[in-house]
Amino acid sequence: MRAAMVSAMGIEPALGEIDLPIPLEGENRVKVAAAAISHVTKARASGAHYSANDEFPFVVGVDGVGRLDDGSRVYFALPRSPFGSMAEFAVADSRLCIPLPDDLDDFTAAAIANPGMSSWAGLTERARLKRGETVLINGATGTSGRLAVQIAKWLGAGKVLATGRNPIALEEIRQSGADVIIQLGVEPETLDNRFMKEFAEGVDIVIDYLWGRSAERLLITAAKAGSGASPIRFVQVGSISGSEISLPGAVLRASKIELMGSGNGSVSTDKLVEITNTVLRSTRPARLDISFRKVPFAEFNAAWPKNDSTSRTVFDLSQGTK
Structure with a gap:
């Protein structure tokens, strides 16, 4: 064959x-x-x-x-x-x-199943999203990130923040459901100030598709801003921007950040199959x-x-x- x-x-x-x-x-x-x-x-x-x-x-x-x-x-x-x-x-x-x-046609199903399962598992099985919570999608301009914005809204997120480098793509994402857009690739101080403002207003969950420098800045800024009464659940899904980060240990000691991953291993195969089935039937x-x-x-x-x-x-x- x-x-x-x-x-x-x-x-x-x-x-x-x-x-x-x-x-x-x-x-x-x-x-x-x-x-x-x-x-x-x-x-x-x-x-x-x-x-x-x-x-x-x-x-x-x-x-x-x-x-x-x-x-x-x-x-x-x-x-x-x-x-x-x-x-x-x-x-x-x-x-x-x-x-x-x-x-659901064959080609949409083939395109959406894997990234949809990844987003759905990160939001539900790992972050335990509650209706009305604020979710930040780091790396929302790719296909997986764009889908995560839609899924977060469908699952009841009260506010969705989206980050990405491409300003045109970010505007498209705003039109498809993101409440706030944040452009990456700007001056570090400008980006930190923007992150600080959003964390001060309240972020419950971060779904990260990038890792690398932007994830470092998010974690450090979240720690400086303080996480309020509830911990920030930071869910690592992809590493498009780099496989490693440099993170001071004090960031985790001095904050209520819960750092976790989502994927095959952190979620059982049976559960991933169940979630994929849900994604396909919800598309x-x-x-x-x-x-x-x-x-x-x-x-x-x-x-x-x-x-x-x-x-x-x-x-x-x-x-x-x-």
């Missing part, structure tokens, strides 16, 4: 041929219709992710949408290695296959919107190297690869 494969360490994935996967007991075979590029998919393909494969060749892709042998449509996650989701067929644990609602009722571009699978080699943080790439495998 046709598949996007990494043939050796350090080699970019490319279209090739691999034998059809044979499902084991407890697995489903999925005829793949759509699969999206994600940060995890890219990191695993390059060998940079902790779960990266050490056997070659392997098929890239951690999740997708397709049909089971009985014709039912499902979203599936974590296909068995060395088979990934970017292939004509995949095999996945039946417990990781989620039936799709009839009103239409909540009018959740995510930008994506649909690309024929035959164009994989050209599309893979391109990165666009404002729109996800979803490969169309429904029409074959010829």
